[in-house]
Amino acid sequence: MADLKIRIWRGDETGGAMADFSVPARENQTILDVVTQIQREQAPDLAYRFACRVGMCGSCAMEVNGRARWTCRTHVKRVAGPGEVVEIRPLANLPVIRDLATDMAPFFDKWAKAQGSFQPKDAPDGSVPAEFSVVPPNSKQRMEADAGIECIGCGVCYASCDIVAWNPDYLGPAAMNRAWTLVNDVRDGANPQRLDAVSGDAGCHSCHSTQSCTERCPKNLDPSSAIAGLKRKLFWDSLLGRR
Amino acid sequence: MNPRGAKLWAIQRITAAFLGLAVMVHLLTIMLAVRGGLSAAEILGRTRGAELWFGFYVLFALCAGLHGAIGLRNIAGEWLGLRGRGLDALWLGIGLVTAGFGMRAAWGLYHG
Ligand code: SF4
Ligand code: SF4
Ligand code: FES
Numbered sequence: 001m002a003d004l005k006i007r008i009w010r011g012d013e014t015g016g017a018m019a020d021f022s023v024p025a026r027e028n029q030t031i032l033d034v035v036t037q038i039q040r041e042q043a044p045d046l047a048y049r050f051a052c053r054v055g056m057c058g059s060c061a062m063e064v065n066g067r068a069r070w071t072c073r074t075h076v077k078r079v080a081g082p083g084e085v086v087e088i089r090p091l092a093n094l095p096v097i098r099d100l101a102t103d104m105a106p107f108f109d110k111w112a113k114a115q116g117s118f119q120p121k122d123a124p125d126g127s128v129p130a131e132f133s134v135v136p137p138n139s140k141q142r143m144e145a146d147a148g149i150e151c152i153g154c155g156v157c158y159a160s161c162d163i164v165a166w167n168p169d170y171l172g173p174a175a176m177n178r179a180w181t182l183v184n185d186v187r188d189g190a191n192p193q194r195l196d197a198v199s200g201d202a203g204c205h206s207c208h209s210t211q212s213c214t215e216r217c218p219k220n221l222d223p224s225s226a227i228a229g230l231k232r233k234l235f236w237d238s239l240l241g242r243r
Numbered sequence: 244m245n246p247r248g249a250k251l252w253a254i255q256r257i258t259a260a261f262l263g264l265a266v267m268v269h270l271l272t273i274m275l276a277v278r279g280g281l282s283a284a285e286i287l288g289r290t291r292g293a294e295l296w297f298g299f300y301v302l303f304a305l306c307a308g309l310h311g312a313i314g315l316r317n318i319a320g321e322w323l324g325l326r327g328r329g330l331d332a333l334w335l336g337i338g339l340v341t342a343g344f345g346m347r348a349a350w351g352l353y354h355g
Contacts, residue, residue: 166322166324167321199246200246200248201247201326202248203248206317234249
């Protein structure tokens with residue numbers, strides 16, 4: 001089989017350039033396999049990140065031919081025809097540490113800003129509540145929370161959102177998707193503060209509902225609808241004096 | 244938190260809802276009224292003293308002014324990075340002045 005032509009961005013926060021590589025093509029081969037081959041056999045100082053290799057940890061996202069993807073579950077065949085060059089760059093909208101490794105801190109800091117951690121209602125000090133809450137699996141709120149809960153924190157949606165690129169304060173799709181799951185968690189007691197945190201120009205009100213996040217989320221989540229849910233809730237709660 | 248952004252968003256949606264209906268009413272009345280041709284004098288003859296229509300167009304102008312200005316504010320914030328409390332006040336002013344022009348036109352048609 002002919003070799004694959006691969007171009008990889010190499011550099012650090014001060015700048016960089018594309019470097020050309022050629023990798024033996026295989027019948028079954030993911031983008032992560034290709035990057036690993038290059039690091040093991042050709043460029044031992046190539047920086048990139050992965051852990052699980054099976055689409056669970058969310059650490060391997062990169063830009064592949066201009067589009068953010070989880071590389072461990074993206075087959076080369078899916079992104080490039082025979083003879084086509086595959087271009088791999090670090091995830092967009094995040095500071096680069098080196099080569100394909102980005103600094104995810106701003107992404108997760110925004111989860112914290114959006115109050116993305118569970119605050120038990122009956123036990124504000126973090127202790128275990130005396131009683132278990134009963135949450136019927138088919139209740140509306142439970143289903144809303146379920147729809148967004150499987151996020152692996154890969155940052156693909158964040159790298160695909162124009163508003164993140166335009167407004168450095170914008171919390172982004174993943175953080176607000178997380179906030180929406182908690183808004184729908186009947187056991188949580190921090191929703192007044194959480195809804196404040198996700199409102200306004202840095203929050204849900206700047207989302208254009210363009211759905212790039214939804215289109216590209218490898219877990220098929222729908223952050224765009226979650227954000228629309230936040231907007232709806234804030235609108236009616238304010239109008240009806242519920243907050 | 245940025246309650247300003249949230250309020251402006253709500254104003255923009257509410258004005259959009261009104262404008263959606265109002266533009267239909269506006270276009271439909273034009274089409275109905277114009278059938279068979281219409282002169283300026285005829286128009287003025289009909290509009291003078293129609294207080295309900297005057298009120299409709301005052302509201303129309305207000306909504307259009309605010310809706311447009313908030314949209315421009317968002318574009319300026321996103322594309323040019325021009326944001327802030329002062330600029331928001333300026334955009335609100337621009338919206339109200341634009342609305343004022345529309346209201347003045349309505350006044351001319353229905354009263355002047
Ligand atoms: S729907 Fe909203 S959050 Fe998602 S990519 Fe578009 S602007 Fe960003
Ligand atoms: S919402 Fe989807 S794309 Fe965004 S971080 Fe979670 S899993 Fe990744
Ligand atoms: S390596 Fe864990 S999701 Fe790709």
